[in-house]
Amino acid sequence: METQYLHSFLLVVETGSLAEAARRLHLTSAAVAQQMRTLEREFGTDLLARAGRTVAPTPAGHRLAAAAPQLLRDLAHARTHVNQEAEVGELTIGTINTALHSLLPDILARFVAELPGVTVFLQSGTTQQVYHAVQQGALDAAVCLYPSFALSKAFDWSLLREESLILLAPRHLAALAPLELLRTQPLIRYDRSLGGGQMVERYLRAARITPRERFELSSLVAISMMVDRGLGVAVVPDTALDWHDGQNVVRLALPAQGGAPAAESRRFGMLWLRSSPRLARIRRLVDCAQQVVGERGYAAPRPGASAGYAE
Structure with missing residues (x-):
């Protein structure tokens, strides 16, 4: 069959x-x-x-x-x-687009250098889609956000980054307060059907800001490019993407003042089934991911946060 x-x-x-x-x-x-x-x-x-x-x-x-x-x-x-050798075989990985456009290429470059005999297949989707695919055995592991619900004991999880919300703005507006920019400038909105877009919506509501919406889309790369072109400002997760820093875009921290709480963070990492028959390869992939995150200078997980192999 x-x-x-x-x-x-x-x-x-x-x-x-x-x-x-x-x-x-x-x-x-x-x-x-x-x-x-x-x-x-x-x-x-x-x-x-x-x-x-x-x-x-x-x-x-x-x-x-x-x-x-x-x-x-x-x-x-x-x-x-x-074929019990971890160094030979296949690995099917699910990924969200943010990872595909940022950390994952470097992670895979290290992984295939260490395990050249492993063939890697990639499938992109939302966190919910790749989670269900891992659960059903269609994927071996996923590089995604932590789901909006607690994982069952059947899963393992390795935290790679915590990503808070930031404001992307044209450089010539950098001297203005972030909340003032959100009140006065057109907003390029991150897709509200995604977890990150829902974080943005909660922040705007808590800040009692009704933005002037101009666009809504799911690509963080495209959002950054649109801010670079002067089409508006955007509230987005501070991902590992290569933003247009140094050109026409600046990244501004969102304050815990003016009626707004400190921006919440989203957890970005890898998940897989504890019972996976490809566990040795998955753990090598997780090791590669942790090494890449460390080498690129990203903040370590907060004390008490899940890191490495879950117990």
């Missing part, structure tokens, strides 16, 4: 749509539909039923969806048992 078909099946069940599953997998709807037909032939029963424009699992499909994550983990364990 092609295990990728099981991953596709779980995604179809999760989204309720062949088209949406195909979009996330970067395949055509016809290709995903063919995978589902192949699975149905192998299991000898219907697994999905159409309901208008959506699809839903049949009773047999529900049973397969419940059993598939463990089946995928068992198959991964079997592969590792056949």
Whole structure:
């Protein structure tokens, strides 16, 4: 059986749509539909039923969806048992775009230098998407934000950075107070469907600021470029991105005054399943990540914060 078909099946069940599953997998709807037909032939029963424009699992499909994550983990364990060397094999990593555009290339450069025999596959998505993929066994690990809920004991977590909110502003406005800039300048808003965008919204509400919104988008790189072009100011997490510092953009701390609390921070790191059959490779990747963070001079985690391998 092609295990990728099981991953596709779980995604179809999760989204309720062949088209949406195909979009996330970067395949055509016809290709995903063919995978589902192949699975149905192998299991000898219907697994999905159409309901208008959506699809839903049949009773047999529900049973397969419940059993598939463990089946995928068992198959991964079997592969590792056949080839137990951590230095050879595969690693599938989920990542949010912020990591993909900042720390992850340096982390991967170190990792492949240490383990050249490991083939790495990357899948991008939101923190919620990569978390569920790790939970289902579709990903070995994820570079993402700490979820908005407590992780179960099935997971391990390594904190890499804590990222507070900052204000990006055109250099010629740097002498003005950050809250005054937020009250008077157009706002380039970080997407409110994302955790960082929700942090921004909470800060603005606590500061009792109703901004003049000009744009809303999810790319921090694009937001920085738009501030650089003089299109407005932006409140964003202070990520490891190479901001346009030294050009037309300055980074300003957000004050705990004027009715606003100190800006909250978001936790950025790596998560994986404790029972992963690729645990040795994952830990080598975490070690590489910690080394890169240290070498680039980022602040160490706060006392009491989770770091290294969770207990």
